[in-house]
Amino acid sequence: MDTVTSPADAVIAAVRAFLGDRLSTNASVREQHSRGEDTTTPTLPDAVAFVETTEEVSRILALCHQHGVAVTPFGAGTSLEGHVNPVRAGISLDLSRMKAVLELNEEDMDVLIEPGVTRQELNAFLRDKGLFFPVDPGSHASIGGMCATRASGTNAVRYGTIRENVLGLEVVLADGRVIETGGRTRKASNGYDLTRLFIGSEGTLGVITKVRLRLHGIPEAMSAAVCQFSTLAAAVETVITVMQTGIPVARIELLDEDQMEACIRYSKLEGFAPLTTLFLEFHGSEASVKEQAESVEAIATDLGAQGFTWATDAESRNRLWQARHDAYWAAVALKPGHRGITTDVCVPISRLAEAVVQAKETALASGLTSCIVGHVGDGNFHCLILFPEGDQEGLERAWALDRAIVAQGLALGGTCSGEHGIGMGKREFLEQEHGPEALAVMRSVKVALDPRGIMNPGKMFRN
Amino acid sequence: MDTVTSPADAVIAAVRAFLGDRLSTNASVREQHSRGEDTTTPTLPDAVAFVETTEEVSRILALCHQHGVAVTPFGAGTSLEGHVNPVRAGISLDLSRMKAVLELNEEDMDVLIEPGVTRQELNAFLRDKGLFFPVDPGSHASIGGMCATRASGTNAVRYGTIRENVLGLEVVLADGRVIETGGRTRKASNGYDLTRLFIGSEGTLGVITKVRLRLHGIPEAMSAAVCQFSTLAAAVETVITVMQTGIPVARIELLDEDQMEACIRYSKLEGFAPLTTLFLEFHGSEASVKEQAESVEAIATDLGAQGFTWATDAESRNRLWQARHDAYWAAVALKPGHRGITTDVCVPISRLAEAVVQAKETALASGLTSCIVGHVGDGNFHCLILFPEGDQEGLERAWALDRAIVAQGLALGGTCSGEHGIGMGKREFLEQEHGPEALAVMRSVKVALDPRGIMNPGKMFRN
Numbered sequence: 016m017d018t019v020t021s022p023a024d025a026v027i028a029a030v031r032a033f034l035g036d037r038l039s040t041n042a043s044v045r046e047q048h049s050r051g052e053d054t055t056t057p058t059l060p061d062a063v064a065f066v067e068t069t070e071e072v073s074r075i076l077a078l079c080h081q082h083g084v085a086v087t088p089f090g091a092g093t094s095l096e097g098h099v100n101p102v103r104a105g106i107s108l109d110l111s112r113m114k115a116v117l118e119l120n121e122e123d124m125d126v127l128i129e130p131g132v133t134r135q136e137l138n139a140f141l142r143d144k145g146l147f148f149p150v151d152p153g154s155h156a157s158i159g160g161m162c163a164t165r166a167s168g169t170n171a172v173r174y175g176t177i178r179e180n181v182l183g184l185e186v187v188l189a190d191g192r193v194i195e196t197g198g199r200t201r202k203a204s205n206g207y208d209l210t211r212l213f214i215g216s217e218g219t220l221g222v223i224t225k226v227r228l229r230l231h232g233i234p235e236a237m238s239a240a241v242c243q244f245s246t247l248a249a250a251v252e253t254v255i256t257v258m259q260t261g262i263p264v265a266r267i268e269l270l271d272e273d274q275m276e277a278c279i280r281y282s283k284l285e286g287f288a289p290l291t292t293l294f295l296e297f298h299g300s301e302a303s304v305k306e307q308a309e310s311v312e313a314i315a316t317d318l319g320a321q322g323f324t325w326a327t328d329a330e331s332r333n334r335l336w337q338a339r340h341d342a343y344w345a346a347v348a349l350k351p352g353h354r355g356i357t358t359d360v361c362v363p364i365s366r367l368a369e370a371v372v373q374a375k376e377t378a379l380a381s382g383l384t385s386c387i388v389g390h391v392g393d394g395n396f397h398c399l400i401l402f403p404e405g406d407q408e409g410l411e412r413a414w415a416l417d418r419a420i421v422a423q424g425l426a427l428g429g430t431c432s433g434e435h436g437i438g439m440g441k442r443e444f445l446e447q448e449h450g451p452e453a454l455a456v457m458r459s460v461k462v463a464l465d466p467r468g469i470m471n472p473g474k475m476f477r478n
Numbered sequence: 479m480d481t482v483t484s485p486a487d488a489v490i491a492a493v494r495a496f497l498g499d500r501l502s503t504n505a506s507v508r509e510q511h512s513r514g515e516d517t518t519t520p521t522l523p524d525a526v527a528f529v530e531t532t533e534e535v536s537r538i539l540a541l542c543h544q545h546g547v548a549v550t551p552f553g554a555g556t557s558l559e560g561h562v563n564p565v566r567a568g569i570s571l572d573l574s575r576m577k578a579v580l581e582l583n584e585e586d587m588d589v590l591i592e593p594g595v596t597r598q599e600l601n602a603f604l605r606d607k608g609l610f611f612p613v614d615p616g617s618h619a620s621i622g623g624m625c626a627t628r629a630s631g632t633n634a635v636r637y638g639t640i641r642e643n644v645l646g647l648e649v650v651l652a653d654g655r656v657i658e659t660g661g662r663t664r665k666a667s668n669g670y671d672l673t674r675l676f677i678g679s680e681g682t683l684g685v686i687t688k689v690r691l692r693l694h695g696i697p698e699a700m701s702a703a704v705c706q707f708s709t710l711a712a713a714v715e716t717v718i719t720v721m722q723t724g725i726p727v728a729r730i731e732l733l734d735e736d737q738m739e740a741c742i743r744y745s746k747l748e749g750f751a752p753l754t755t756l757f758l759e760f761h762g763s764e765a766s767v768k769e770q771a772e773s774v775e776a777i778a779t780d781l782g783a784q785g786f787t788w789a790t791d792a793e794s795r796n797r798l799w800q801a802r803h804d805a806y807w808a809a810v811a812l813k814p815g816h817r818g819i820t821t822d823v824c825v826p827i828s829r830l831a832e833a834v835v836q837a838k839e840t841a842l843a844s845g846l847t848s849c850i851v852g853h854v855g856d857g858n859f860h861c862l863i864l865f866p867e868g869d870q871e872g873l874e875r876a877w878a879l880d881r882a883i884v885a886q887g888l889a890l891g892g893t894c895s896g897e898h899g900i901g902m903g904k905r906e907f908l909e910q911e912h913g914p915e916a917l918a919v920m921r922s923v924k925v926a927l928d929p930r931g932i933m934n935p936g937k938m939f940r941n
Contacts, residue, residue, distance in 0.1 A: 122718065122828035165667040176665050178674075179642060194916040200824040201856045202639050203893040204628040204678055205900060206908050206938060207920045211641075211674035215667055232724035255585065261695035263726075300773075303766050310763075361663040365585035393664045430666040437668060445669050453657040456927065457670045463926035464919065475669060 130159020
């Protein structure tokens with residue numbers, strides 16, 4: 016009598032034949048691939064495939080397509096919205112070993128990389144070339160994952176999100192076919208924009224196996240500044256005025272008084288008060304950087320800023336931005352034994368003051384500890400909400416607060432996600448934002464490219 | 479006995495019932511909608527529908543979908559690649575009367591318009607608000623058409639193409655359903671990027687009925703400069719160095735010696751020689767504009783520029799840019815009784831010198847009169863090729879030269895179209911650029927959104 020083999024077992028046996036021990040069914044490896052840095056309920060994949068080439072990805076997808084087995088791409092595992100949780104088991108496709116820098120064109124300022132390269136690794140590679148890659152989410156994310164979630168960060172106000180910084184992709188489709196999208200030119204009008212279709216598709220349409228990025232020249236001069244305000248509204252008003260004046264700030268980040276207190280403690284930021292604070296950075300020529308900073312200082316002072324501190328040397332600049340970078344950990348450290356979830360609302364800049372003030376009030380009324388940080392030049396802010404680790408009821412209260420803040424943002428013409436993506440946590444808002452017909456178009460694109468629904472099922476769309 | 483009614487007649491009768499005399503079967507109206515500013519063989523539509531509302535568009539598309547009748551969207555009719563030629567007859571959908579500016583948000587610097595508004599009309603509307611819309615193709619194109627062809631122009635090097643300047647769209651799908659894409663925020667990670675899917679889709683996926691654009695503040699200061707070179711290579715080398723240095727030029731345009739001679743004659747540009755020439759523009763604060771111009775002057779002088787002329791007053795600036803804007807007409811005026819076609823190759827900037835020099839040599843060898851102008855900061859240039867009006871054999875020689883120049887551009891890692899689109903004239907290159915699998919993905923998206931193939935058939939794809 017034959018043994019009945021499950022579809023997943025059939026795929027595992029076939030993949031093991033060419034992947035060898037890079038196909039793992041080890042319990043702790045599967046556990047490490049059961050979710051990201053999110054708070055979803057972990058799910059174990061049937062196996063984890065540590066791929067090293069496009070061809071391996073293609074063969075695995077062709078097999079999964081044939082057998083109807085789910086595939087969940089996994090990069091650095093830093094998703095905050097459940098993207099890497101393999102909710103229908105199957106294969107967790109770990110791309111973190113695909114770390115080659117394949118081609119650097121210094122004259123054209125572009126680079127071709129594999130998806131497992133992180134931004135920090137890329138910038139380390141570029142350091143002596145006079146070039147840098149500006150998109151900087153808070154975590155050590157992989158660039159493939161950043162493409163999949165349409166990530167951004169603190170530099171987006173000046174350099175754009177990853178959407179504006181990708182020239183082209185190599186993508187393995189659900190059935191194993193391999194395509195190239197885009198090209199090497201700065202612009203093109205040559206058919207549907209498949210590059211932008213895959214950017215932000217959250218692994219639901221295919222697997223990104225190469226990325227061609229646009230780079231930028233390291234500016235001649237950089238300086239940072241900090242200014243503090245007695246009210247949130249005054250800080251936000253300063254941001255709006257700076258943006259409307261067209262000052263090309265490279266970064267303009269807001270930390271509310273609770274976040275600032277957390278950062279002062281955690282990062283030993285001396286000389287600052289626990290007040291609503293803006294961190295700014297200016298890029299350009301020496302003269303232009305000076306002029307930009309003076310213009311912002313004049314605006315901020317006019318709107319009631321208390322002090323305007325400069326940081327022109329690299330060391331003080333780095334200390335500041337490291338503190339901003341560690342804001343999440345600083346907030347979590349406020350309450351030992353706690354974890355955090357974070358909202359990702361983005362609103363039109365004219366509604367930013369209302370959105371941030373409402374979020375703060377709603378958070379205070381909830382009784383939960385929270386801090387607000389924001390990429391406010393883009394109208395995007397995060398409310399970090401703390402809950403006791405392992406406390407399911409606390410987690411549910413935190414999510415209820417998250418949803419309340421999102422609803423407020425949507426009512427102000429905003430979106431539930433500026434940069435983290437939909438994943439599992441924001442699916443309920445997708446239809447609300449786009450309406451049923453636009454969502455139907457998204458679904459029809461999904462069906463056209465992944466007819467058997469194997470690519471990252473359970474993400475973006477409900478059911 | 480019943481009269482057999484054709485599908486087109488059935489649609490015409492049904493549309494006339496609600497459009498009245500805005501549905502025209504008049505011969506001269508159909509003739510005006512038989513092609514754009516291209517050299518394709520004109521085709522008459524069965525009727526022209528002058529629509530005024532989204533609802534009318536929706537009803538017409540639903541009828542055409544039901545009866546399998548082709549729909550060819552028509553904006554200002556300025557396409558150079560046959561986009562508005564109704565090759566399968568049916569309905570020419572004229573959107574040029576949809577000219578309302580629906581909503582201006584000065585604080586957020588965005589505007590919601592109907593698709594028939596031209597860039598000149600929009601900028602006239604914005605003049606006293608301190609805002610402008612930068613995307614400026616050479617013609618008086620409609621903004622709906624600019625979205626459909628992923629247009630750009632002289633400002634793209636600084637402000638991006640239309641792709642980077644659209645926040646969202648309203649689109650009527652092939653079957654009449656109406657969707658909204660995008661939103662009001664500067665960035666979002668909230669589902670598939672349907673906005674970018676429709677931008678550059680050349681009317682093959684749906685009809686754009688509203689556009690929400692990102693605007694920019696009119697800079698505090700602007701200045702223009704002209705520098706001339708004895709060789710094409712030196713001019714292009716100057717462009718490459720300026721781009722690599724990261725000087726944020728607003729415009730950097732090249733005119734070869736033949737084009738410059740044409741412009742001197744046509745636009746009475748005094749004080750310039752018929753040499754390869756760069757036209758530049760700088761935007762920013764007074765100090766920054768001065769600094770940018772001085773940096774470019776130093777680079778250009780170093781690379782052998784002969785003279786560097788400044789134009790800081792608005793009148794001389796406008797005269798210069800009007801001359802650049804009229805370059806096409808200046809070239810056509812070189813040979814009375816001639817018309818022109820134009821290539822639209824875009825290459826990585828490191829290959830620009832080769833591409834332009836090769837194009838010039840190939841054009842000279844062909845014996846046809848031609849001029850080169852280019853948005854060279856983006857690696858995009860146009861070779862205007864003249865042929866005697868009405869001379870079919872001359873037109874075919876001109877197209878043969880066009881194809882030879884495109885093939886050279888592709889061999890240098892470029893694309894057949896930087897900004898004009900594929901239409902009918904560049905279809906043969908689409909598969910060559912993307913490969914059969916990527917083209918298959920484009921086709922599967924087309925089938926998913928327009929299963930009956932009524933939307934602008936015969937464009938972008940062959941057969």
